[in-house]
Amino acid sequence: MKLLSRLVIGLVVLIVLAYAAAVGYMYFNQRALQYDPQGPITTLAETTLSGAENVAIPVDGSVVNGWYQAPAPGKPIIVYYKGNSGSFSAEHERYQQFVADGFGFVAFDYRGFPASPGSISQQGILDDAVAVFDWAAQKGFPLVIWGRSIGSGPSTYVASVRDAKALLLETPFLSAVTVAGERYPYLPVALVMQDQFPVNQWILDVAEPVLIAHGTADTVIEVTNGERLYQLVPNKDELWIVPGGNHGDLWARGIWRQAEPFFERAVATP
Template identity: 30%
Template structure:
């Protein structure tokens, strides 16, 4: 059931460009990988990374010699590196940061098929590359999640206690909440960002357009309200889901944020959590749903008990009615006993009444059993 639900959710959640907007080739003079249809740049590395899910994803690293911070960017839906290439290089230049962007499994020239768990493995592979290939430290990394990319960004953020900061660009509360205004988290939902954001300990910047037609503005607003370390949000009036980069305030506010983060001391005072502590934090999200499920079961039990109580009261009512009839019958019999001539008739009447009471009891028990079976069937 779980795998089938995940597969169904993936069909609704992921829309990789088809066909991909780029291809990857080897530049013969340098031996480096390149992305097609863009001017080759010496400050851009194109790499292929293996994930723990067995896929090979394509990533690009934009180097800025003046940078002290690195942006790990998880792009939105219906986009790939070919479409994001120029945005990434421009952001690196204007923000003064290194930037790592990557394609999810099944996007662009990355192998495999997209799924929630695969995107988690994808961002882990990209982060590992930053550490091992480029020597970038955790406390110098800012995670940037756009739209559906907010899912893998927050999943990694809650696992990195010394992370410098997080940027959420048109983020989602969860996959299901994009389609329906549900009030609680269901087990089959994907990207449960609403339950993860309270576990992020670094500063968080949220950017959202007020006229977003894909992910309602309320998603970004609620995530910001749930942040531990809130940074001044950017609510772009009139902005929709795909045009926030066109607003002058967008780049200006990002520059201000990066400058503020650079002045903050590295997050080194927090102790490194043990594996048990991290696992306990992650399980808290699932325990919330289990608690809600248990409450629902108790509510059903109370409802079932109430129905049985109604059935018992109905039976008691019939019993009281029968008792009242018996009392009247006894009164009549007492009067009849004064006449010896009616003794024979009284004996037969008592026999008939005894049979009637037994019939009432049988019918009463039968009705009770039927009601109980009905409730059991409904509960099942």
């Protein structure tokens, strides 16, 4: 019996040590696990955006780099908050369509992503997001906000502390810690995660009309995140759920056909 007790105690100790090691690894490497900033930078010359310009927007003694184009008369600027992967410039097809339909846009890389120097953190992303919005507001055009994936965090935060005409959230999370908890249910992510992006809290202070788009086959951010978030929206416009849509194909599935009239309705509302 003594030998068996020692074996059981030894096994329990090993399990506890292994669990502690897993938690420690996640804590010290969490931003490397959470963010995916690597990717090539597309230049404006490689796109059809002949009227756009490179911009360097100051924030906290540094800069974030992006592209800007003014809108046609009567149209708004889309302040675009990118997703987690690579550079904003990879999505130039979207900006080209915005411009083709008369919309202006500003899009950029958060600090630590390919086009902007610095290191990644929630606070840095939020500071960058507010600085870009404030920069765009000085142009004198109506502003609408589009946040994609992890960009649903800074976009919702900005909408909660600034005045825009509308907020569109594409494949949003309820919060980043919700997604982490769904992915790692056996780890105490709520206790150790630093960049939690509590969209479910920020959305409560958003006065702008909100459209949420999500796909039922999204395996990165499960569709119930978007559905539950929409229930919290104070000023609901539309919940657009795409059967079979995944995390990266809503543009191909026609999100712009939902976004364009949504933004036009919002801009037309006094």
